Amino acid sequence: MAFYVQKYGGSSVANVKKIKNVARRIVDVARQGNQVLVVVSALGDTTDELIELAREVSSVHSRREMDLLMSTGEMVSSALLAMAVEDLGVDAVSLTAPQMGIKTDVAHTRARILHIDGERIWNELDRGRIVVAAGFQGMTEDMDITTLGRGGSDITAVALAAALEADECEIYTDVDGVFTADPRRTEDAHKLEKINYEEMLEMASLGAEVLQVRAVEFAWKYEVKLQVRSSFTDETGTIIQGSDESMEEVEVRGVTADVNQTRITVADVPDQPGVAAKIFGKLADLNINVDMIVQSSATHSEGANDISFTVSKTDFEEAFQAVEEADEELGGGGITTDDNIAKVSVVGTGMRNHPGVARKLFGALGADEINIEMISTSEIKISVIVEEDDTDKAVQLLHKTFEL
Numbered sequence: 001m002a003f004y005v006q007k008y009g010g011s012s013v014a015n016v017k018k019i020k021n022v023a024r025r026i027v028d029v030a031r032q033g034n035q036v037l038v039v040v041s042a043l044g045d046t047t048d049e050l051i052e053l054a055r056e057v058s059s060v061h062s063r064r065e066m067d068l069l070m071s072t073g074e075m076v077s078s079a080l081l082a083m084a085v086e087d088l089g090v091d092a093v094s095l096t097a098p099q100m101g102i103k104t105d106v107a108h109t110r111a112r113i114l115h116i117d118g119e120r121i122w123n124e125l126d127r128g129r130i131v132v133a134a135g136f137q138g139m140t141e142d143m144d145i146t147t148l149g150r151g152g153s154d155i156t157a158v159a160l161a162a163a164l165e166a167d168e169c170e171i172y173t174d175v176d177g178v179f180t181a182d183p184r185r186t187e188d189a190h191k192l193e194k195i196n197y198e199e200m201l202e203m204a205s206l207g208a209e210v211l212q213v214r215a216v217e218f219a220w221k222y223e224v225k226l227q228v229r230s231s232f233t234d235e236t237g238t239i240i241q242g243s244d245e246s247m248e249e250v251e252v253r254g255v256t257a258d259v260n261q262t263r264i265t266v267a268d269v270p271d272q273p274g275v276a277a278k279i280f281g282k283l284a285d286l287n288i289n290v291d292m293i294v295q296s297s298a299t300h301s302e303g304a305n306d307i308s309f310t311v312s313k314t315d316f317e318e319a320f321q322a323v324e325e326a327d328e329e330l331g332g333g334g335i336t337t338d339d340n341i342a343k344v345s346v347v348g349t350g351m352r353n354h355p356g357v358a359r360k361l362f363g364a365l366g367a368d369e370i371n372i373e374m375i376s377t378s379e380i381k382i383s384v385i386v387e388e389d390d391t392d393k394a395v396q397l398l399h400k401t402f403e404l
Contacts, residue, residue: 170229349380
């Protein structure tokens with residue numbers, strides 16, 4: 001007997017037919033003598049619809065109320081799936097985060113898990129029930145509902161698998177696994193049989209939408225056996241695991257693209273210590289992640305710099321307001337923005353042992369007249385900012401250049 005944690009995304013439970021299909025899959029696993037804990041996202045586009053409802057009701061709403069509202073989507077899907085499982089003759093119970101004892105900090109809409117008390121879950125599993133958990137949500141010490149941010153159900157699943165020491169955590173989506181590139185951007189993309197935690201973490205952070213970044217961090221930290229699979233087929237998916245020597249033989253594992261990017265440029269800020277800390281400190285206070293950063297000499301004033309950086313489009317409004325405050329306090333020369341950009345990246349742990357990856361990347365893009373506006377590197381990735389209209393062209397070119 002094995003203990004599986006399975007997570008099904010919104011597209012896997014988008015309607016009654018799909019819910020019943022997931023129920024059959026779960027029951028088949030349970031009837032083989034296994035214990036099953038299922039984590040579900042909200043049905044289809046429910047979360048987006050709830051957010052739109054909030055906007056229609058009020059232009060100002062607290063993060064606490066947004067969390068309470070958004071958490072209802074997963075409660076609906078977990079209850080419906082539990083009903084579908086019971087309709088097949090197997091006992092099931094749906095549980096919310098408070099019932100499972102998932103404790104988080106108080107950072108509403110992007111909370112972090114602090115502790116999981118698995119007693120209630122184990123009691124239900126030991127009774128022979130399939131447990132259907134509402135993903136994406138947690139609870140503070142004051143009993144307030146929180147949510148874990150976009151893709152939070154992935155985090156719930158991996159965190160539960162780690163805390164309860166599951167034999168495997170399976171992430172079911174509408175794709176067959178992790179691909180060398182987004183199949184919607186290049187027909188040459190193919191599924192990877194395996195990828196290591198480090199590469200998957202980079203790809204997830206750089207735009208690969210198959211897994212949430214913090215979920216990969218959890219899996220890597222606690223060595224959770226992870227597999228990304230399709231909820232519509234029985235094929236083996238992509239195994240995410242620790243590194244091995246064979247993985248480092250390949251210089252690049254995949255190409256990613258992220259169009260959810262906006263560039264903010266603060267012009268003519270004083271060239272003196274503490275300026276960057278002032279700007280990025282305000283963003284950090286709002287838990288806004290900053291990606292690429294470039295500082296250059298200002299074109300209008302001596303003794304001043306221009307600072308450009310990128311944030312996600314979802315964080316743009318908050319980020320802009322914070323940077324406006326910093327610009328006024330610093331006596332800067334104003335702010336410009338550009339959302340017609342995309343971040344294209346190549347990722348692979350083999351880059352450590354294969355010199356010349358940067359030359360090959362820059363050469364390929366230059367030869368095809370794709371302009372590079374910003375550059376960021378690490379040991380295992382190179383990212384460039386290009387015009388959004390060049391995204392597909394760049395992905396296809398780099399996929400071919402590195403023979404993926």
